[in-house]
Ligand SMILES: Nc1ncnc2c1ncn2[C@@H]1O[C@H](COP(=O)(O)OP(=O)(O)OP(=O)(O)O)[C@@H](O)[C@H]1O
């Protein structure tokens with residue numbers, strides 16, 4: 001215990017802050033992609049068109065049934081072999097995380113839609129709305145509200161998972177800790193510092209989410 | 221106006237409608253009564269294809285609902301429906317509930333739709349609630365908004381599925397009064413209800429359903445005072 005000295009990370013503290021910012025950046029973009037993909041895939045899984053249902057279910061199963069780390073490696077190291085060009089680290093990380101998130105968000109979307117009372121769809125259809133109109137104006141707005149808590153959890157999970165982008169050499173928070181550990185020959189302090197950064201971000205986000213949820217609950 | 225011929229509907233193995241045939245004329249108020257599970261709701265929901273019949277024919281103003289070429293969204297615009305549990309859109313204000321379909325489905329311009337919605341709200345006695353969300357309304361108020369919402373599409377027929385069953389007793393009258401006015405104005409109505417007073421006073425015809433069939437139908441006084449069928453008599457003796 002006596003040889004612990006956290007001041008050794010101070011000269012590198014900007015590296016940590018920049019890493020944290022990048023982690024939030026990738027996560028936000030990935031979640032947006034995830035929501036976009038997830039909305040369509042989630043609805044597709046509930047479609048009566050069999051082929052659509054099959055494609056969407058397969059997507060969700062593959063994403064959820066394989067490790068994110070392997071997905072990242074396929075994306076960054078595997079795909080260039082087929083495409084003939086490399087995808088730069090940032091878009092590769094964002095895309096891989098986003099596509100991964102899409103699989104989980106799809107289930108969240110499906111759950112959200114199923115949680116909307118059946119009578120809502122019936123009322124909308126009985127007024128002459130098409131299925132698409134009923135979805136857009138009646139079901140999805142209500143489903144999104146129900147999806148906010150699980151989407152918040154997905155954001156937290158993804159923020160932590162963004163650390164895996166380190167493996168493709170991406171300069172984010174975990175990578176910052178690696179660099180500092182390498183140049184100071186003291187791994188404990190930098191990794192604890194990185195962990196503290198993640199913890200503060202996830203706790204902060206959970207708190208914001210809690211406030212938001214209470215607001216929305218009051219709106220009903 | 222509405223013609224139903226040999227209508228059959230099953231849920232899996234359970235046969236719920238076993239050959240319903242009837243016709244409903246323009247301006248007629250038909251009240252459907254019958255024990256729980258007899259298929260009243262299912263029949264009503266077949267009339268705007270919320271349930272798809274397995275067999276038989278339904279025609280509304282000559283247009284077949286069973287014809288795959290018929291645009292069902294178009295048909296539904298002319299068939300208003302009021303549900304037991306109101307099914308108002310909770311994320312929209314009262315006036316948005318009413319204007320949404322006319323604007324998005326019929327393409328009415330928003331200003332006109334607003335004016336018409338206010339007119340309808342006046343008629344159901346809720347003009348003051350236009351900007352409120354449904355959660356702040358009582359059950360009776362919700363149901364009156366739901367009626368206004370259906371009327372905003374200018375339907376030719378209105379279907380009511382136990383519109384007062386989920387209401388506290390003191391709110392039933394305000395909803396029935398709105399329905400009575402509507403009947404007096406000549407709206408064609410099909411009403412599933414347990415309100416026998418309403419059936420007697422407003423109904424042109426009472427239809428008694430049991431086990432997926434129309435057992436007996438006729439003028440309210442005939443059905444209530446001189447029921448011909450044993451099952452009708454039993455049912456009426458239980459509820460009157
Ligand atoms: N979507 C469905 N899936 C399976 N069974 C159903 C479905 N809807 C209705 N049923 C069954 O069909 C039968 C008739 O139901 P229906 O709702 O038409 O009766 P009802 O006369 O309206 O009864 P109540 O007075 O209780 O409303 C019931 O046995 C019911 O359980």
Ligand SMILES: [Mg+2]
Nearest residue numbers: 260261262382
């Ligand atoms: Mg019923």
